[in-house]
Amino acid sequence: MTDDDRPPVHALLQDGTTVCIRTPLPGDHESLHGLYEEMSPDNLRLRFFAASRRSADMAADRACATPRPGYASLLAEAQGHVVGLAEYETGEDPDTAEISISVADGLHHRGVGTLLVEHLVSAARAAGIREFTADALAENHEVLRLFADLGLRTDRHVEGPEVRCTIALDEDETYLTAVESRGRGADVASLEPLLRPDAVAVVGAGRRPGSVGRALLRHLRAGGFTRRLFAVNPSVTSVLGVPSYPSIGSLPAIPDLAVLAIPAAALPDAAEECGKAGVRALLVVTAGLDHEQARRLLDACRTHGMRLVGPNCLGVSNTDPELSLDATFAADHPRPGTAGVAVQSGGVGIALLDGLSRLGIGVSSFVSLGDKYDVSGNDMLQWWESDGITDLALLHLESFGNPRAFSRTARRVTRRMPVLTVDAGRTDAGRRAAASHTAAAATLTMTRQSLFTHAGVTATRSVGELLETAALLHAQPLPAGSRVAIVTNAGGAGVLAADACAEAGLVLPPLTPQLSDDLLAVLPDGASVANLVDVTAAVSEEQLRECVDQVVRHPCVDAVLVALVPTAVATATGDDLVRALTAGPARRARPVAVIRLEQALPIELLPAADGGTIPSYAEPDAAAGALAHAARRAAWLTRPAGTVPELSDVDTERARTVAAAFLTTHPDGGWLDPRTCAELLACYGIPQCDWAWAETEDDAVIAAERLRGPDGRVVLKAYWPGLLHKTEQHAIHLDLQGDAQVRAAFRDFETRFAGLLTGVVVQPLAPRGTELFAGVVQDEVFGPLVLFGMGGTATEVLADHAARLAPLTDHDVHDLMTSPRCAPLLFGAHGSGAADLEGLEQVLLRLSRMAGDLPQLAETDFNPVLATRGAVSVLDARVRLLPRHIQNPYLRRLR
Template identity: 60%
Template structure:
């Protein structure tokens, strides 16, 4: 089957109804398409609104203006659907006011009110900003209600003036940026969810490649769809059979009695592109591709078919999908376990993980709202599923297994919003992957993929577990029990002292607090419990406790405000092994949900976690291992803490000279095209731009200058002493190379140290840095590293020469928020050293937070910043002082994780999957010049190893439903005439 080539250098974006449109710059080759749009595909009334009249020459003049050889290079973008131009938007700066541009817009009649106009203007806004345009101006007839509504809903401020039946509008592009971004994102979410309806709420499903062979994948999927009672039409496609598993078989998609919304392709890899094209031509809106092992050409053809025909794609290498809403009851996957209907949304990359997870959830009794095996994630991603679950009205718990990330920032923004309404849990896959080898600084060495993923999860409020068992155990708690308070104070009750001690140890190891209970509570417990019981914490009820006494004890503990969670560990004894004497009945006879979460630990049960059914019909999670229960409680405590802290604004340093810093970076890279380490003077100049507290330093090239600097700075040093540091280009760690001498007193010691450097390093030494000896304090490490996938990462930890040995660090993705600053400090194991202890005052925390804010700003200002290492950063009650800093720059454009072209340049990052690198496309060069922070990629669905996604939009958003058509007249001759 022939493959239709998609327009090159196009950016795919979603219209309001989920249709894919290609956005690209209009050029000379598009003259005929532009003329056809204005002359043939717009009605006479549309042309009247567009051109303020019915001139027959206007379409020709517009095509000549936008595509003619002598055109004055207007910024013009077109929207193509299935190779057909359906809309056009352009702007031209006014001759006397280059900061203002006249805006013009036209949409074919058949495509009006579907989001074409909004989509084009959103792209045009970002492109125009990069060209220095600060406002759009346009005129329209007063009865052009569609365009007036478009401007009203755009999200930017609009100033209107009515003149003689016309409306003149001015749209400032720099005002209301946050409101505009939110509006764009909301449109994107609406369109995204609309595009998934055919996948997750299909009215008809076709299984292409359904085989007569028992045990084949195609037949297994067909039988599961039928067996689960799918409410829509089900068709089998097999050109070599009349019937498959009792279902009539059709030769092709084209011969079906209707058009399926969803097609499951159970065909070999080499047949996938042709089958996808056939589905697209028939009007199918979503595909699930089960085959694995597509080569680069097959992958390209598959994506071209999906883009051209506006089909959403799950896979390839997918296990399948399930939508268990009673209105659909679709189970189109070939796993062994049958998922129960419920309210947990599940998305996995690995089919094996999906089978295991569905099986464990089914055994536990947690039902699933929808399940998607993402496979190689060519299109539909975890980000898409989070948005669907946010809107589907059924899902209240999201479970993810993601092996790779393509757009962490877009994922983080979605997750931050979704986690406010429901728990989002993930398995942190690939933790054992080796960190960056050959890292040139402590900061870079610390920024392993594990660290960056943990930073992403922590900032987004995602609960990251370390195994499927831990994921299921935590889900069991969050799905059935209330959250504890943010304190995380836990009490343990057990009818066996040894088991209680093990549970208490597990809680402490999980980071939970087990304080001694208040004296009043202890006294009440001792009155209730048998003789010999212990009532501190853990509470040992002894084996003689009866169900009634134990129930009273549990009621007392859940009623006190002294604790936030209760762990009850029960072992069977000869004193009570069933019936009314069974201590377990103390839990079962009470309510399942109380003021605080209650979990049971039953060491004799076989299942790692199961639900106990209580008298009120509710469920109580019971664990076989106290460590599993403690980890689940710790995750619940962390979620409570995250929810208790409202979102905060970005951290802004007191001073920052971004323009000077960017000039310094550009000047350095002009002299060093390959990049490299800044010399000491350049480092000082750059850090000064962000008021980062580098100690006074003097650069000296010979012995005379060294002695002169030492005489000057020695008086400033601690106890009148100086420090010498030898320097040469591409120097790694000074201390390890023996290039540091501290505590130098007097001229003789300084001279001797310098001559020792000369003898040891010879001509390779470029000079010496002379500094005053710093007073002792707590040594910290602070720095930045640009992660190729996640963007800039800010690190904080214990510093000095033992920083790698101690390995006490926290990290957050820049830009940091005010909340990030605080949690980075409190997240260190050594936080008590910073916050102060009896006899030891706290360090200057305000100064430390200013340093972190400055590093965050520097990282976001300078995409060329490969890494910065402030180590050691000496913290004292009276302030902070950095005594050594290293900065490395690399030539690179601004990294925008929401931008497809930026991410397309990146290498793959996979933890467990080994598919070959997929082909990538790039933006049209006009659009490439037009990107800003959130310009051309509204929501990126792909991971780094995947082909470029077919849907893209500025501001991480896509158009929504409503009147989005949109014929915008240019306003008189000054508008450029379209």
Template identity: 60%
Template sequence: MPSSQPLPPAVEALLADGTTALIRPLAPGDRAAALELHAVRMSEESRRLRFFGASRRAPEQAADRLCGPPRPGFLALGALVGGELIGVVECDAVQGRPEAAELAVAVADDWQHRGVATLLIEHLVHAARAQGVRTLEADTLAGNRSVHTVFSDLGLRVRRHLAQGEVRVSVELDESDERYRSAVDLRGRGADVASLRPLLRPGAVAVVGASRRAGSVGQAVLGKIRRGGFAGRVWAVNPHAREVAGSVAYPSLAALPDVPDLAVLAVPAGAVAGAAEECGLAGVRALVVLTSGLDGDQARHLLDSCRRHSMRLVGPNCLGIAQTDPDIRLDAEFGARQPRPGTAGVAVQSGGVGIALLGQLDRLGIGVSSFVSLGDKYDVSGNDLLQWWESDGRTDLALLHLESFGSPRAFSRTARRVSRTMPVLTVDAGRSPAGRRGAASHTAGAATPTVTRQALFTQAGITATRGIGELVETAALLHAQPLPGTRNAVAVLSNAGGIGVLAADACADVGLELPPLPAPLVAELLAVLPAGATATNPVDTTAAVGPKELRACLDLLARSGAVEAVLLCLTPTALATDPEHGPLRALLDGPARGRIPLAAVLIDQEPPVRCLTAADGGRIPSYADPQAAARALAHARERARWLAEPPGAEIPVPDCDPPRARALAEHFLRTHPRGGWLDPDAVTALLECYGLPLTTSIWARDEHTAVLAASSLRQLGHEGKAVLKAYWPQQVHKSDLGAVRTGLTGEQAVRTAFREFAGRFGARMAGAVVQPMSAPGLELLAGVVQDAVFGPLVLFGMGGTTTDVLDDRVARLAPITEPDVHAMTTGLRATPLLFGYHGGAAVDLTAVRDVLARLSRLAMDLPQLAEADLNPLIAGPHGLLCVDARVRLEPRAPFDPYLRRLRRPLPT
């Protein structure tokens, strides 16, 4: 393991029981703790299993080794809880084999079987990979079942060799091992859910800061907890009162009859940190901080207390939480309404949005399983709650309003899994204005925050709406109706032609299709509808339609297979609005309901959306506007399409050379510490590491070298004409600047072009690139941008000189999968050109897939890659060829988005 690599940073992560542990490198100052761990906190049997004997000096030798001066190839990590060292892991480079390292782990007896060793090894795996280690090896006793279980359950490939009672274990560190990532996910989910139980299933709650003042937040929350029928015990804490709202008040946490699982803090900002520390010392395991206005120091002290004492934190600056499980019935929030019990999980950052959303869901009859107002989101996040809802056995619909993402790739991975089992809806809040970043490539210019967020939502199967109204409209449909099929065929029925036309237009606006109905079906429909009806789709039933006819019409459509959803639009005639005998009753109680999704449009209803309830309890959403109904159906169709796609795995990319790419990046950044654009030779070398198809390019710093380069192209078999491109580091859009000359034949043409460039661009011109003329083809763009929050984003679209004018691109977050590539190649407006439009030659889509996968892998392997722009890629039936590429590097440390750790936001 190279000694030049920096030590991994200290991070906090959850053990299997939900306890927060600090994982950090050991230092000389930890020697006494390491000695105590081995000599006192491990039994004689544990020491025998660790050291293969009962040597009295083994604990001292271990402490000296773990906490000695830094030495090449050695790394030791410790796990600390509440400042106490409870476990250690170490690895030491194998002599003569830099890709291998020896591993050993030890855990205090009273902390065994709580996931300490596994968590330490996960973090060691991450650090070892960053230092070039590919195999971890360990010698264990055959009877050490605990450590063998740890290795078996890691999710990595493990080989064992038994000799004379000892087992040699080898663990392979495959960087793209999906089995390992899934195993880490499973462990992380279990730890996360365990840590949230005191928050969402507490047995006792204390309201700290419950005031005697009527109308105060603390008193309001205390009152709601009591009125809501909380199944556990609830106490008020107020050092200045003996009684609050008729309840006994205690002066401190220490004075309570027992330790609460959850404390709700409604104290002034200056008192929050002290109250949190008091809670931690008392043994509280979760906090909800309602207080707003914390400054940076107050916020850091709050979070420090929570992490040090293993408390999960909601807030600060939040509305509170609610858990409607009949066994809990906790309503610890100060909204006006008590949340209706149900099966929708709701998480919001804005308290105001939370109040509005709960109110609208209540009017629809949609109850919540749990509600969490995240506030400033220092700790508990949308990712945590998705994992809770996935495991709680009650939630079947997730609604999120998130203004920021702490760990988008972890969120995306969780959401991809959860979305397979329940709809996950969000409001795409904080969309930036349409426009460009101040970037220096087509790729970076296209990667706006909006594009990045949309890529995350699309890949994760999240239904992203543009506002609370649209979120509620869609929730009403997804909560009450089955999903449509994937053929995108909708029927519109109306009792007035005009509203039917409006509904048809609304469907077209969101990409829903109204296919002509088959002739036999048309005949059947006309046979049951009143005279004057038409059945071309939209189906105009006329205002004279009665319940019997409409019921038969709906049943025919549902059974026909010709359409996959029905939109019924009714104007307020006497027949339509009769609640007992009109078409609405036919819609609710007819046999068609439940076969395909049905939605109603009642243009005279007052609420924008409501749910109609049938005699058997079934529900159908009803909208005041056909556009709202069409939007909801479109979201349902997209969910159905996403579910129909296989989950997909990262596309394997053979014949890559990540070590060489890292070495190239490190060499460049040593000479350019602040980063910058690679010169053409370095671009070629880097792209070659990943087999990306860059055309033959020769870098020429002067006129004479350019002439020789053109001559050498002919010697290499390029018999056609040459291209000359002027180059300087900050150059953008060569063609726009007149920095490209094509069709050059002979020495004099090359000389003339070079001299023209030198005269026009002067001293800023560093030289020129000489290339052969490429065959004609479709010009495409492929690129990568590293987003500081979301990670690498892969873009694909139409390229060449018109790329910004056409603005036809799609994006996906890396790593990309087979379904991602399919969506990218079929998601452009110009997609028909890829498949051979009007007799043209189809593009080699296998080559496109390969380029996108290699770019994705390059970006994942090389965090220093700030942006790469391959434009244009000349595409034809026999492959792709990149004729121009730009790459920019920045100094960045490796980041593993799948490593288990708690976020450490920097509160302001």
């Protein structure tokens, strides 16, 4: 992508202000000249080493000139005014470029220069530039601090009054963390007008009962909003006791937040009016915008620097008593609490608000994202991370604008608080999965699950399961592992709980002899102290309390499930048995959950004497599922982040050359021929079975003679462009011996595939081993997804695959290799001997690297990959390239 092809993007400065980052055009000359004209002599001297207006003229000329090789520039524009310019130009060394930065007077210390440099770094890296240099006066502390704080390795060399800076453009973890930190601060600042507004105006609130605008205004007023509240309606002077004005511009104070509940056709003009008046955030509940209305609405928000929630949404809430903002049209006000909620579906939002309020967890802030033109789940995670109130994040996201950024944010946030989501849209994946090749088995579901696994997000399958899990995580400590003890006063209920635990992947370990003896000493006659612990229907409140306390304290147990059924056998009633658990502290050494089959609600939080709560479930499956989620979260928190291993023998530049050459001759992309495919794999050191290309019968015989192994047998595979499933087309001949069989096989291909066949691949017959599959699907939203599992002709039928998002870390590779059901075969099950595990790791890591290096790589199929005790080799490989440019997922930009 050339500089002039780079589309404009919008991004946030440190104070939340929106700027447009774009390539200068010839028509920008006057604006750029004005940028320098308005600079003080002191700033001109710091920029050009002299207070020279001539230098400023030349800089404007250079930026607006016809694009030329080795030069790139980007300007920052705020509400039509150029506020900064950054440029680079290469010299004799194409790997190095000199950079310069200019920022308008009055906009220093707001991050304009840093933001421009971040975008220029991304452009330079895409152009193959590895290093920036810059000269600055030693007294130019601002620009020197900018370079030092970028997060890139910077060396300084002082030469008299000047400092020579050399900046390595390695986009490593340090740099990404620095960019992420700057983005987080800017993002939170931009959300202040939305979630902590000092004044709110509802546009479209009228007298008609049942209208959405009126409902929103009523909710704001009845919810006790503590700041200034206005209605905008040209037909009335007051609505529900709230003063009304004919337009945004006529309000006595500029609102931070404007709530728009007006017809879709009126939205763009209303948004433009809000922007010109100085409104900083919009909440649009209106649905049904057409493409042009949507474009104009978002253009107005970007031009005037307004953050946007919606359209087609339920609204936003912030329950902070100092604010009491409830700009929703839900039936009830959410109870104040500590759970942050962001949803795309209004119905799901209402269910979560009601459920969290009923449970007593409450809500810190709520955003109904709707069609999510702007504010996203990623934004809300960063808000909750910073608000000092939220300790539990609940998401319902049907789509992801920037999954890579979401993953990085979620990985950071979920180490501080649980992040839960409903894995919505699971069935869409099956409909979208292509059937043409194995890698297409990577459905959208696998991609989403890989994202959640990588990010440490707890993914549930329903809103009910989300609330059940949230209740446990809110009320109880995390278990150290998956070992569960079941205590019950009714054997049948205990058996149901045991089945549920086993199905959820939890373990019921046998109790130690000492613990068993201690329990028998306090329980009624007839009690059973295997796991499960049947305390019998005759148990008393005191006996049950002592039993549970002993089990909870024992190191062989990570969590305790107590299944209770009210009986008339003993003096203890159902309430007494519950009191045996709630009379003491709610948070014990290990998590405790209750199962009460007669319970009317699916999940309740039982209040304990110390002010805490204990979760109580109506169904054993719900209790076991919540505990399993908690155990997985605990395991994720204790797991190291992992590193992406360094790889030897990788030639990225050559691989990019191969890809570019193919796309030059195939502008629409396509599947690589065997020779090009082999060349690409060789760039990454991916081991391939020996092979030869033959276009004639004689060539095939000569190749077979050279490639025959100890048993003298070879394989012939037909090839023509577009051939994907050789077995289904009967385009492969196995176990060929002697020249005569090779000739016969070649002639068979020529006869059956006349007009199609372009050649054959000749290979030695592979030895015995485990046939595996490895592949990549490059999703335009999620990025590359690496798949691994059972290979061979049955791979699609068995669908025994695992997946992880690239780039793979050492831990990701371990997960990929151990997750499929076929994994025991690799580790020597049934005495077969372990496969070459190190070689298999290398294949997956190199495949991941190839997918990361080449955004044009759309799909890759290695099937089969043969794993033996001594080696791993790709027997058949297919690669499809498409002409596309993937945006840098970590570059700061608004949607």
